[in-house]
Amino acid sequence: xFPASAQAQDAPPAHPLxxxxxxxxxxxxxxxxxxxxxxxxxxxxxxxxxQLFQGGAPMNQDRFLVRRARASFxxxxxxxxxxxxxxxxxxxxPVVDLRKAEASLQYRPDRGKPPVIMITMGQFDTPFGYxxxxxxxxxxxxxxxxLSRAFWPGEPDLGVRFAGALGFFRWTIAxxxxxxxxxxxxxxxxxxxxAKDIVFRFGVDTTPRKDLQIAGGVSATRGRGFHAGTDATKxxxxxxxxxxxxxxxxxxxxxxxxxxxxxxxxxxxxAAGLDFRVHYRSPLGVTKVYGEFTLAANMDRGLFxxxxxLNSNFDQRELGYYVGIxxxxxxxxxxxxxxxxxxxNLDASDKRRGSLHPxxxxxxxxxxxxxxxxxxxxxxxxxxxxVHNALARTNIGVPTNLQDNxxxxxxxxxx
Amino acid sequence: xNVAIHVATLCLLLPVACGEGQPAVSGIGEPIRVTGGQYIAxxxxxxxxxxxxxxxxxxxxxxxxxxxGKAISGRAQDAAFAVGVRFGDLGTxxxxxxxxxxxxxxxxxxxxxxxxxxxxxxxxxxxxxxxVAIDAAGHGGAPMDTPLCVAGRIPDNLHACLxxxxxxxxxxxxRWDTNFDVDLHVLIPSGVDVNPKSPLTQPMExxxxxxxxxxxxxRDSLGGCVHDGLxxxxxxxxxxxxxxxxxxxxxxxxxxxxxxxxxxxxxxxAMGACPACSLQPIPLPPSGALSQAGELLASQATGxxxxxxxxxxxxx
Numbered sequence: 001x002f003p004a005s006a007q008a009q010d011a012p013p014a015h016p017l018x019x020x021x022x023x024x025x026x027x028x029x030x031x032x033x034x035x036x037x038x039x040x041x042x043x044x045x046x047x048x049x050x051q052l053f054q055g056g057a058p059m060n061q062d063r064f065l066v067r068r069a070r071a072s073f074x075x076x077x078x079x080x081x082x083x084x085x086x087x088x089x090x091x092x093x094p095v096v097d098l099r100k101a102e103a104s105l106q107y108r109p110d111r112g113k114p115p116v117i118m119i120t121m122g123q124f125d126t127p128f129g130y131x132x133x134x135x136x137x138x139x140x141x142x143x144x145x146x147l148s149r150a151f152w153p154g155e156p157d158l159g160v161r162f163a164g165a166l167g168f169f170r171w172t173i174a175x176x177x178x179x180x181x182x183x184x185x186x187x188x189x190x191x192x193x194x195a196k197d198i199v200f201r202f203g204v205d206t207t208p209r210k211d212l213q214i215a216g217g218v219s220a221t222r223g224r225g226f227h228a229g230t231d232a233t234k235x236x237x238x239x240x241x242x243x244x245x246x247x248x249x250x251x252x253x254x255x256x257x258x259x260x261x262x263x264x265x266x267x268x269x270x271a272a273g274l275d276f277r278v279h280y281r282s283p284l285g286v287t288k289v290y291g292e293f294t295l296a297a298n299m300d301r302g303l304f305x306x307x308x309x310l311n312s313n314f315d316q317r318e319l320g321y322y323v324g325i326x327x328x329x330x331x332x333x334x335x336x337x338x339x340x341x342x343x344x345n346l347d348a349s350d351k352r353r354g355s356l357h358p359x360x361x362x363x364x365x366x367x368x369x370x371x372x373x374x375x376x377x378x379x380x381x382x383x384x385x386x387v388h389n390a391l392a393r394t395n396i397g398v399p400t401n402l403q404d405n406x407x408x409x410x411x412x413x414x415x
Numbered sequence: 416x417n418v419a420i421h422v423a424t425l426c427l428l429l430p431v432a433c434g435e436g437q438p439a440v441s442g443i444g445e446p447i448r449v450t451g452g453q454y455i456a457x458x459x460x461x462x463x464x465x466x467x468x469x470x471x472x473x474x475x476x477x478x479x480x481x482x483x484g485k486a487i488s489g490r491a492q493d494a495a496f497a498v499g500v501r502f503g504d505l506g507t508x509x510x511x512x513x514x515x516x517x518x519x520x521x522x523x524x525x526x527x528x529x530x531x532x533x534x535x536x537x538x539x540x541x542x543x544x545x546x547v548a549i550d551a552a553g554h555g556g557a558p559m560d561t562p563l564c565v566a567g568r569i570p571d572n573l574h575a576c577l578x579x580x581x582x583x584x585x586x587x588x589x590r591w592d593t594n595f596d597v598d599l600h601v602l603i604p605s606g607v608d609v610n611p612k613s614p615l616t617q618p619m620e621x622x623x624x625x626x627x628x629x630x631x632x633x634r635d636s637l638g639g640c641v642h643d644g645l646x647x648x649x650x651x652x653x654x655x656x657x658x659x660x661x662x663x664x665x666x667x668x669x670x671x672x673x674x675x676x677x678x679x680x681x682x683x684x685a686m687g688a689c690p691a692c693s694l695q696p697i698p699l700p701p702s703g704a705l706s707q708a709g710e711l712l713a714s715q716a717t718g719x720x721x722x723x724x725x726x727x728x729x730x731x
Contacts, residue, residue, distance in 0.1 A: 047439030048439075049441055246479040351515075392437035392439075393511055393513070395511050396496040396511075397512065398513075
């Protein structure tokens, strides 16, 4: 979300090495600054088929799409700030929604540094770790890692964020609703329970030399997930074709009595993580090495959705990490590679031949990336995601990889 | 081109992962689909000394038109890890399901079970459902075929399976292509408008059941816009219909959110002497074509206020 006015096409970036374009650490100029970028892409998925899922969603994902078309403005004044960002995309059909709506009070005596303290209310990116708050505008890789997308299907949530920077020390504490944008429940960006999820991050961000920046931190979140109850129902009659002859017989008619409503329940969930990143500027360009490690329970809200209430209150323990490296090749080239793995259930087992066999549901992705760049204006990127999972079975019934590799060609142009 | 890019990139960058795993093919176009099973293209593992299937079990051996959730179970020798299943004479691949539990009633054997869906366009008649047990090394055992009688798209009293059972004398069949509530209307010589809301050709006394051989329309497909997966209605005459002119209309009762629907009308007549008899489409006036097609728009939906679009009159 860098404002256009802060950048010039042919000059080196105005921001220091490693400076990130996410709040509360972004350093916008005083006044109101507009910003916008558009990511249009073609993507090909190995698991595409010219068929529909049950319910009508297309299986085909080989397509052109507008992944993100975002416009924003940032208002920066002595003691107050505001940020609004709107996104339009065609990822699941045409959608326009609000990505950021941040109203802040701040104390920022040194206008060249982040605020000593900032209090923000509204809708902001969940401040857990690094990848979740990294702007898609500056991220080289197409999407966040699998774990991050599973835990937080969308980056923004609603709440209040307290943050500050003292020298190299960074801290953030944010009570949030805990129902992020895009989660697979009817309560996205709402909150069906009164308990708020608390997110902490404590870290460092330092530039010991002009050509080296080191940052990292520890993050934690704890909150309560929601298991929805059921409505009361009326009595009905159901036909079950026991003998599969297609004809209704009296003994095949079953009474389904009226059912009382069942209460909703909540459950505990938490995550803890470590993140680090290093930027080094060499004659070749900036090298960025970064990674993140996360251990959690019942946090999956987008992929293997966790609900221990349905699972005899056994927590769904999750683990994931990624390591990425990107290397600028002069001013106009970029290469990168990311290794990312996510195990959605460390206790998964598969029943075969009458016994339970532990197995790994881990999804591992190798993502090489190459691209050409017009500095601060445009980038054309190609990324291949070689995905390994356990979603298929061999011909002896043992879990194996389902081929669903992806390649993406993306053009991004920005103000 | 996409496949080539996937293969080239993967093999170039990650040779160890090249081609690993199962292709993502849902098998939805297969004549049989196994819920929770893994579809694998190609033939079942050949008989290579693997374990044998010892028993299969069904509620019955008939498969209704487009039947879903048919329960199938059985047993295999204890060395089996999985069971592969497909039609012996149809389809392009097979389905794998892991075996479940050792069967205490049959020592040395292990059970399997699954539910299967069947495509509505399987040719009518007997088809062998082939099972092969597969051991830990992937070796298949001797195949076991169990014939299933699959009902055809056009109601034929299972004549395709039981040639001694005659098919209906005449079937007037209407099919369409979208989830549009279309109704078949046939004005029979006695003046009765037979349609899905009034499916019999003769009035019925209160409290009585219709004769099973009474001419009738077999279903109200998409009635109330409830999907039934068939989009087809048939007026079935088990015996020769009364002579005279039959006026056929197609009523676009409710568009159900669709913009248009294309329909096809075909009339089948039993030909030949049974058991060698069969249902054959008859030429339709005025062109003599074997079917009459047309299109209706959402704006033409009647809500039952009329009998719909006149298609043709035919003497049966």
